[in-house]
Amino acid sequence: MATAPNVGMVPFVGAPAAQAEAPALLRLAGWRRPALRVLSIGLFFAAWHVATTWDVDFYVRFQNIPTPAEVLEEAVALFGSAAFYVHILASLERIWLGFAIATTLGVGMGLLIGWFRFAEDTLFPPIELFRPIPAVAWVPLSIMLWPTERSSIVFITTLGAFFPIVLNTIHGVEGIDRQLVRAATSLGAGRLAIFREVVIPGALPSIVTGLSVGMGVSWLCLISAEMISGQFGIGYFTWVAYGIVKYSQIVVGMLVIGVLGMLSSALIRLVGARCMPWLPRRVRDAT
Amino acid sequence: MRGGDLTNGATGRIEITDLGMVFGRNSRTVEAVRRFTLMTTPGEFVALLGPSGCGKTTVLNAVAGFVIPTVGRIVVDGEIITQPGADRGMVFQQHSLFPWKTVLGNVEFGLKMRGVGKKERKSQAHAYLSLVGLTGFEHAYPRELSGGMQQRVGIARALVNRPRVLLMDEPFGALDAQTRLTMQELLLGVWREVRTTVLFVTHDIDEALFLADRVAVMTGRPGQIRDLVEVKFTRPRAAEIIATPAFMVLKARVLAQVREESARTLSGPRP
Structure with missing residues (x-):
């Protein structure tokens, strides 16, 4: 196919930017900075070790706190026993269920509330009413409402994740550039196509932020609910360890919660980045 | 070569009759456009030129169907415009x-x-x-x-x-001068191939005169057509024509009008 008139001579301004060669100083920093980070974590463990082996008592009391070595030993023992996995799996199942329900409801309602005035008038007021109540405050009522311990804890977990997800979705829809909607209509898009092609992808970065925050909150709610009312789960395990004076188990429980929380957040970020290849890397990492 | 499969035939007759656009409610209304009438022939390139805030974009948005006329009507190839559609392609500023x-x-x-x-x-x-x-x-x-x-x-x-018509809302307004010139030449090249009617909004006099067959100079708000300037330079046009005496004569005529309208807009009473 022939080139259109005048087109052949046109220089392509601003083609996808070439990767600039990093200056020497930055390249050096390339390995120095990770090294510093590892060192920082090492120092934390060293301080923990010193404080607990010397039984430091300086207003904060370390006599009953297990040493890192004791915790490691306990962790090895626990991960060797099937009983420990039952707790972890119970928590993971609750998080997964609660988060999945919250995502479905939160994103679905958020898209409707953000885009349709009727949905905003009918669905949004109850959300505003219940939002200020922390999910943990629902625990007593939840125990009465739901037939099983599992369902009441999933309810709390769902509740915790729901609000940040729905609010961020609404925010994302409301932030959509109206010019893009106009552009779509002038290209022949109907109402449904606008919703699918403009509203959903336009709100997606904000939705992923909501999911990320929601995941953090749902862990918070899960652990609190398990500590208060559970019979299984990693939160229950950690609380019971305190009751039966197994102090090393408390710390193992805490660390497991931390690692699981971190992994689930990383999973959200990974899926988010996969769904939004159009965003520059640093923006995707920030969500 | 390509001409055969990209052209649209002789369609793209825009008839804007007595268009009036009023925004706002109750006492706080703004009359953006008043008694605006413009007809284009199929395949014509018409520029709407005027000071900022004169309602030229409003006219374009009305042809696109983004806004509904308060009075008057817009007809494209015999169909009254009531909503946006793919028969009227829109190119936005950015x-x-x-x-x-x-x-x-x-x-x-x-x-x-x-x-x-x-x-x-x-x-x-x-x-x-x-x-x-x-x-x-x-x-x-x-x-x-x-x-x-x-x-x-x-x-x-x-x-x-x-599309029957291509609507362009200051499409090169946000570009640097060199790129703008390149894009203007490119647009003329593309237009020669597709031969669709173009309604092109700009506040740049050189741009309007270089591109268009006719330039509709608009008054300040409420926007009306003040003058319709025929631009008879032969096509294909090269960028050099903007330095010719004939171009300068036209430019002087249009410039005087635009300056007068800008001054009137600035000093005039609040609408």
Whole structure:
């Protein structure tokens, strides 16, 4: 196919930017900075070790706190026993269920509330009413409402994740550039196509932020609910360890919660980045 | 060569009759456009020129169907305009590409809305991308392109629907002077191939006179047509014509009018 008139001579301004060669100083920093980070974590463990082996008592009391070595030993023992996995799996199942329900409801309602005035008038007021109540405050009522311990804890977990997800979705829809909607209509898009092609992808970065925050909150709610009312789960395990004076188990429980929380957040970020290849890397990492 | 499969035939007759646009409610209304009448012949290139805030974009948005006329009516090829549609392609000033779609995805959009199959979409989109000189950038995202390249995608995206009219709202206003000139030449080249009617809004006198067959000079708000200037330079036009004496004569005439309207807008009573 022939080139259109005048087109052949046109220089392509601003083609996808070439990767600039990093200056020497930055390249050096390339390995120095990770090294510093590892060192920082090492120092934390060293301080923990010193404080607990010397039984430091300086207003904060370390006599009953297990040493890192004791915790490691306990962790090895626990991960060797099937009983420990039952707790972890119970928590993971609750998080997964609660988060999945919250995502479905939160994103679905958020898209409707953000885009349709009727949905905003009918669905949004109850959300505003219940939002200020922390999910943990629902625990007593939840125990009465739901037939099983599992369902009441999933309810709390769902509740915790729901609000940040729905609010961020609404925010994302409301932030959509109206010019893009106009552009779509002038290209022949109907109402449904606008919703699918403009509203959903336009709100997606904000939705992923909501999911990320929601995941953090749902862990918070899960652990609190398990500590208060559970019979299984990693939160229950950690609380019971305190009751039966197994102090090393408390710390193992805490660390497991931390690692699981971190992994689930990383999973959200990974899926988010996969769904939004159009965003520059640093923006995707920030969500 | 390509002419046969990209042109749209003799369609694109725009009839704007006694258009009036009033925004706002109760006592706080703004009359943006008053008794605006303009007819174009199919395949004509008409520029709307006027000081900022004179309502030229409002006229364009009304032809696009984004806003409904308060009074008067707009007819394109015999059909009264009541809503936006793919028969009237729109090129916005900037930032109107879908950021989440690649260049190809953006250009294919209109065809996808019409239910054209994937393979056919791709081949048509390629043809229009080649027309605007963007072959090889199909898989880039808009943010990876310069402003000028983004506008070329915008032009291809509107043209792929083979619109009766192409509406352009200061499409090169946000570009640097050098790129703007390049884009103006490119647009004329593309227009020679597709031969669709163009309604082009600008506040740049050189741009209006260089591109258009007729320039509608508008008054300050409420916008009306003050003068219709025939631009009879032969086509194809080269950028050099803007330095010719004949061009200067036209420019002087239009400039005097635009300056007068700008001054009136600035000193006049609040509308």
